[in-house]
Amino acid sequence: MTRAPRPAGCDAVRRLLHESLERELSPGERARLDAHLAACSRCRELAADLPALLAALGSLPRPAMPPGLHAAIRARTLAAPRARFGRLALLAAAALVAMALGLWPALHPPRPAPSRAAAAARQVRLALAITGRGLAVAGERGLALSVGDAVGPALARGSRAALAAVLEPPLTLATGLVRPASPRPAGRPREKEMTP
């Protein structure tokens, strides 16, 4: 079946047709619509069908939520455990960590760095204690392994006399331990003295 060609202006008038189902058209709009419908069979058909179509759409059933869906949504929202407590717990934990970090330096003050001579003496004492023998019988090798700072290599290269000079009196060998050595005078050329 062939349809008559649409008169010009169908689109604009069809808009008026839809609008007429929702509001009252102005007299000018109504006259324009009526004039177009009188001349256009296709728009007349649409005008006849549209109210019935909208009525049918408006009367379609509106499905209700299936059983349990309302309760399931409530369980995840209104009835769910509140995150407020979780946030508070998190804040409390963060505060505790911050306090612990802040108190750590106060509870563990940094130790003063030992002087080089004292460190050397401790190393020597340790070496002697390990070997269980006095300086008189301690070999250069043993001392070289025991003294870890700059004195060590010098000692390793020195003779027993030089070692004694470096460690200097007072030395107490009776117990196999060395008393802390007195700091050497400033500017004393260590390497020279240690060379036999």
Add this chain to the structure above:
Amino acid sequence: MDDAGYERALAAHGDLVFGYSLRMLRDPEDARDVAQEAWMRLWQHRHRVEEAAARAYVMTCAHRLCLDRLRARRTRPRAPEEALASLPGNPASGPERRAAGREAARALEAALARLSPRDRALVLLRDVHGLPYREIAAALGIDREGTLKAALFRARERLRSRLAAAGVTP
């Protein structure tokens, strides 16, 4: 919006969100999931949503979630009539539906199901659920009311054409 406002919104619009999702997706399980997720999103943002705007917000969420699901499927909705036939309807619309005739209603549902998601959304939101243009524009992300109306009118006419092609007169 406080908890009481959320509760009122859920009671007032719960069926709307589910019913819209069901007609968009034609799958009761998908519709259920979308409805839950949409209400969850409103719950998460309830403190910055006024109670008066709750319906628009949750419908916007539902619409976007439906589009996501439809894109994931990459197919047109399935089983349009059967998906709706077994569901409990609004008691108030029961007599109206009987008056319209079961067959005509099924044909209309089928024609709706074959519209594009955008056309279907327009017709559902305006002509089935009667939402105001302002809320439909928000849900569909359309800025101008004139653009929205033009799109809705075209969607109605396409629906009418599909019904006519199926030999059904509204």
